[in-house]
Amino acid sequence: MDTKILTVRSINDKGEGLAFTEDKEIFLSDALPGEKVEVIVGKPFAAGSKRCSGEIVKFLSKNADRQDPFCPYFGACGGCQLQHWSLKAQLHYKKENIKTALKSCGVTLEPENFVEEKRPQICRFKTIRYFKNVDGKIKAGFYKKRSHDLIETDKCALEPLWFSEFIQDLTGFFNLKDLKAYDENTGKGLIRNVMLRDGGLQRLALICTTDLLSDDLKDALINLAKKHQINSLNYLVNDAKGNRILGDKSLVIYGNEYMLAKLGGLLFEVRPHAFLQVNPYATLELYQKAVSWCGENKSAVALDLCCGVGTMSLFLASHFKQIIGIEIVEDAISAAKENADLNGINNVSFIASDLKKILPSLINENVKAVIADPARAGLGEANCRALNRLKGDVKLALIFCSLTALKRDLPVLLKGGWKINNVQGVDMFPHSTHVETLVLLSKK
Template identity: 30%
Template sequence: MAYIVNKNDRLTVYVEDLTHDGSGVAKVDGYPLFIPNALPGEEVEVQVMKPMKKYGFAKLIEVKKASPDRVEPPCHVFWDCGGCQLQHLSYEAQLVQKRKTVRDVMDRIGKLPHVPVHPVKGMDNPWRYRNKSQIPFSESNGETIAGFYKTRTHDIVDTDVCIIQSEEADELMSTLKHKLHELGIRAYDEINHRGMLRHLVIRKARATGELMVVLVTRTKKFPQKEAVIDVIKNVVPEVTSIMQNVNTQNTNVIFGEETILLYGKPYIVDTIGDIQFEISARSFYQINPEQTEVLYGQALEYAQLTGNETVIDAYCGIGTISLFLAKQAKEVYGVEIVPQAIEDAKRNAELNAIDNAHFEAGPAEVVIPNWYAEGKRFDVLMVDPPRKGCDEKLLETILEYKPKRIVYVSCNPATLARDLRILEEGGYRTQEVQPVEMFAQSSHVECVAWLEI
């Protein structure tokens, strides 16, 4: 098959845009080339690596004319690591680009050119913001390595420092890497399914300073367990919880089903605003605590609660948004398909003496009709789905019962735009979209959308 470009062609091209994953986009006679590490407005020399029928991939060889927004990445492994995509773009330009990304999908996918997309609510300091780190361990040439995966691979980029995670995570990652080797504990070999330590997971509560360390192991048997616990306590004396999670499966899923307490308590406590949350090893909890308050504040503003409303929180998780809503609503009903998350949500409601938040486990598209059948009526629907967006059956349920206001929190602008189009065709009108920075230095952006029937 003949292509406009061929493999190994060297071309000089002009970069027009960025993709959703942070690659530059250039066009050769209308044929798109995706170029990692290239920025809009740049003239670059590239080598074609993988031509395909409708688009191709190329490698950046040289920046001939740099964007004024290009900066030197402060991370020494940025060019190899897949954790961040935009450290080479100034932070101010990152925010502009993220707004453009949202605007583009609202127009192209959502067919919503009339809907305002506001400037991104950014961070004062876009570094060291992550309250959770998931660090894979392995071995290379007889040495233990740990760090983060290269883009689209499971090859670990070995490092002792990540400048978007906590300093405690850096210290633990570096120390354990060397101590495990001394203690004779083998790191996991993903290809042959051997070795013991698969991942190190660290969670830090910003408000309380409490710290949880989770050691994800291939086997329940844990040689030198007490020695490892002592190492962790010496590195981070403030640690309040050390857990072992056992994942015996030959899989790239991080957590297994069994979690064992090794030291301290099985959770840490954090607060968002004036609400406390108990966070266990596997709880979903937003990774950027500073911006979570901004995100939830925006959701509350769009909900426009007066104290008389009954609200549904679909995909409620451990009740983080639900409990915020309950402070200003008459009643809140949260639904989540993960039973353990619902137990956490109930416990968090009890922890905060909130008695007008009710939680039920099950698929939202099943539970919500049951609530209506019981005679309940709802004024506001809050949804915060995973990246794939709302389940099709949930959207059908929403359009059947039509709560008068929807607040849609999304971590994927493309699926948000798709779902807004479906809701618009069902009678809703999108009022506006507010992007919020949750993942600085990456190409991802969170959004809050407000809809009225």
């Protein structure tokens, strides 16, 4: 089969190297920018497409920052994309991606360098394990890249060890009871997935099934939870066809519905569906910088948009007269109120509402700071336009978990009179292509 000599130009958000030949774009696994490779060019991904897969036959030159992955599942598991690249090179790549996104908005500001202090390798304190029937037995693991095919794993090097130890015991128990994993094709099987959280102070497990569990099964699961020091054991029933990961309402099997987590000296009750960043080291860095930017004004109001369980609202509370948090998920708002009580903070209030409906009514001259950590889609044009109505000396700390959202929202804010003062990337997921971007803006 004919081969071609290509130079890798860049990598995409899946960690695949991109090279070009004639009028084709070639996608290459395990390739890094600048590497010269001998490649077999595959067929187009779709009829008429110029995008094709490629298979590397030989490396003719390698990136100077290439390193050996520390995980035996790297390359098959879809959880990491960049373990074969040094952390320093990863951060440079992420900073360049932020710069490119800013330039598309007409912004030439140089982002701050990433914090490069050495942190523990274990940095992902939430996981979801999937299950599949193999040769009559349930197997547990993660999904392979670009698929729902399971790769069986005994542990993840980025997660607390008890995650894997509990999953191994749990899988053994499922097989002992001759239970079956849910099959997306047939719609049959009881066990769908398991979500685990570690809050530092306490542990939480959520088992997703397609039907109610018997009392005998629940009693046995309680014993497993106690063995692994799990404080909150829950399950939910998701009998929907297809590949939806979780259901809506969880049921407590053992302990409280929530686990306790500690962040920056504050305590938080975290329920199974609540949003909490998975990396506490990066989260604290992100939140402290955002709160610091908002400043201090004991006679003014600050807004926390998409406030989740109230994490940043509580961090802001000592800086302003009043904090108003808004979140569309009612369970999160209930948790936010409980978290305020838990920490003895009484100058915060929380509203369960669609941000587009409530935000215009909250815009007034008393608001002097806004902090926002929206979902991947960003704030959206309507909410950005509402923020543009703020006048006077106002600060805005806006977190983007997607550079696509940044490119969509920032131009709206800039047209509305906001000025970008600083941009900081935060490495929430080391060894992945993902980057959190904190944009600090102001109005006069």
